[in-house]
Each structure stands twice: as structure tokens, then as C-alpha cells.
Amino acid sequence: MSFAVQQRGSLQVTGITHRTPARAMPSMAVRSSLIAAAPAPARRQQQRRRPSLPVLAASKVYEGSLVGTGMKFGVVVARFNELVTKLLLDGALGAFSRHGVAADDIDVAWVPGSFELPVVAKAMAKSGKYDAVVTIGVVVRGATGHYDTVVGGATSGALGAATDTGVPVVFGVLTCETMEQALDRAGGKTGNKGGEAAVTAVEMASLLRDLRAEGKAAERWL
Ligand SMILES: Nc1c(NC[C@H](O)[C@H](O)[C@H](O)CO)[nH]c(=O)[nH]c1=O
Numbered sequence: 466m467s468f469a470v471q472q473r474g475s476l477q478v479t480g481i482t483h484r485t486p487a488r489a490m491p492s493m494a495v496r497s498s499l500i501a502a503a504p505a506p507a508r509r510q511q512q513r514r515r516p517s518l519p520v521l522a523a524s525k526v527y528e529g530s531l532v533g534t535g536m537k538f539g540v541v542v543a544r545f546n547e548l549v550t551k552l553l554l555d556g557a558l559g560a561f562s563r564h565g566v567a568a569d570d571i572d573v574a575w576v577p578g579s580f581e582l583p584v585v586a587k588a589m590a591k592s593g594k595y596d597a598v599v600t601i602g603v604v605v606r607g608a609t610g611h612y613d614t615v616v617g618g619a620t621s622g623a624l625g626a627a628t629d630t631g632v633p634v635v636f637g638v639l640t641c642e643t644m645e646q647a648l649d650r651a652g653g654k655t656g657n658k659g660g661e662a663a664v665t666a667v668e669m670a671s672l673l674r675d676l677r678a679e680g681k682a683a684e685r686w687l
């Protein structure tokens with residue numbers, strides 16, 4: 466079965482692109498009448514395809530770029546499990562640099578533990594001085610229920626800091642069963658999640674900048 470995608474006036478069918486001006490598409494009313502008149506199998510096929518064509522033909526797609534030049538970022542890092550959080554911070558700073566962010570456009574704030582990340586992240590977000598804030602921490606399950614409390618607080622706090630301000634607050638907190646799992650994710654065999662958090666911050670900041678430039682996202686509500 467062939468698969469068709471309509472994008473910016475071009476119709477791509479099984480890998481071959483045909484230039485088709487968007488205005489050449491029949492109107493919704495005309496298409497509906499053509500579908501109603503078609504034999505049943507064709508009608509079923511048309512009806513399956515119908516929503517994608519007009520929606521995609523008219524759609525404008527936004528996706529943040531990964532170039533952070535000129536943007537400012539805050540990074541909040543927990544000292545708890547510092548051996549690992551330092552590695553995550555190194556990963557984040559390296560990724561920012563690779564994505565065009567100048568070192569003096571990044572401020573780093575240390576806090577005692579992951580539970581303290583949200584209040585500082587929110588305070589930095591509310592300052593209006595940053596395009597995004599990254600939180601970095603490592604929570605490793607211990608003998609008590611403290612893990613769930615700390616992870617819950619850090620997670621909901623970071624989310625709240627973002628949705629209460631309109632400034633992306635990225636979650637670079639590892640939530641692990643063992644220290645080995647944490648080290649694997651801090652420059653070990655599973656990459657560096659601090660670096661991934663920094664790239665997410667650049668993409669989110671860029672997406673919101675582009676949407677706001679066209680009045681399609683609310684300005685920050687600090
Ligand atoms: N157990 C972990 C903590 N606990 C400390 C808390 O985050 C907090 O600093 C304390 O409860 C005082 O409010 N923090 C981590 O970052 N990782 C842990 O595994």
C-alpha cells in the first residue's frame with residue numbers, strides 16, 4: 466500500500482516527491498462530495514486518509530534548533546552524590562559549549578541535595594535572566610523511603626518551576642537503584658545525561674523563542 470504525506474505543497478508518495486501547489490487541493494466540501502460518490506472500498510480508503518491531507522497541508526511545524534548562541538542558562542547542581550553530579554555538570558557544560566553557548570552565559574548554583582533543586586531553579590527562572598534552567602542531581606535508592614520523597618519533590622518541583630514561570634526547567638536528575646547505574650549515566654556506558662539535559666534546554670529555549678517571536682506562545686509569566 467502506498468503512503469502519502471502532504472507537506473508544504475508537495476505530495477510524497479512511496480518516496481517520490483511531486484510538486485503540488487497547496488491551492489490545487491480540492492476544498493473540504495468538494496472532497497467530502499467526491500468521497501460520498503466513490504464506491505465503498507475507495508470511500509473507506511479516502512476516509513482513512515482524509516484527515517492527514519488538509520491538516521498537514523496547512524500546518525506550520527515548529528521545532529527548536531540546537532544552537533544556543535546568545536542564550537543564557539542557569540544550572541542548579543546538588544552536592545549530594547557529588548562524585549557523580551560533578552560528572553553530570555561537566556557533561557552539561559561540555560554540551561552547552563558544543564552547542565554554541567558561551568561560558569559566561571552560564572551560571573552554576575550548588576545546593577545541598579536534589580530536594581533543594583526546585584526552589585533555586587524557580588528563583589532563577591523567575592529572575593527573567595535565563596532562557597532555561599537545568600537541574601542536576603543523583604538520587605540512589607537507600608534503605609528507607611527517603612528516595613521516593615526526594616525524587617517526588619525534585620520532579621514535581623522542577624515541573625512546577627517551569628509551568629509556573631514559562632521558563633523551561635530541565636530535569637537532569639538521575640533516579641537510580643545503584644551507584645553503578647548512576648555512573649553508567651554520568652559519562653559511562655550509557656552516555657552523559659547531564660549533556661542530554663543541556664541539549665534539551667537549548668532546544669526548549671529555542672522553540673519558545675521562535676513561538677514567542679510570532680506571538681504563538683505566551684511570554685514568560687514570571
Ligand atoms: N538521598 C539523597 C538526597 N537526600 C538529601 C535531600 O535531597 C535533601 O538535601 C535533604 O533531605 C535536606 O532537605 N539527595 C540527593 O540528591 N540524592 C539522594 O540520593
Ligand SMILES: CC(=O)[C@@H](O)COP(=O)(O)O
Nearest residue numbers: 606607608609610611612
Ligand atoms: C537523608 C537522605 O536523603 C538519605 O541519607 C536517606 O538515605 P536512606 O534511605 O538510606 O536512609
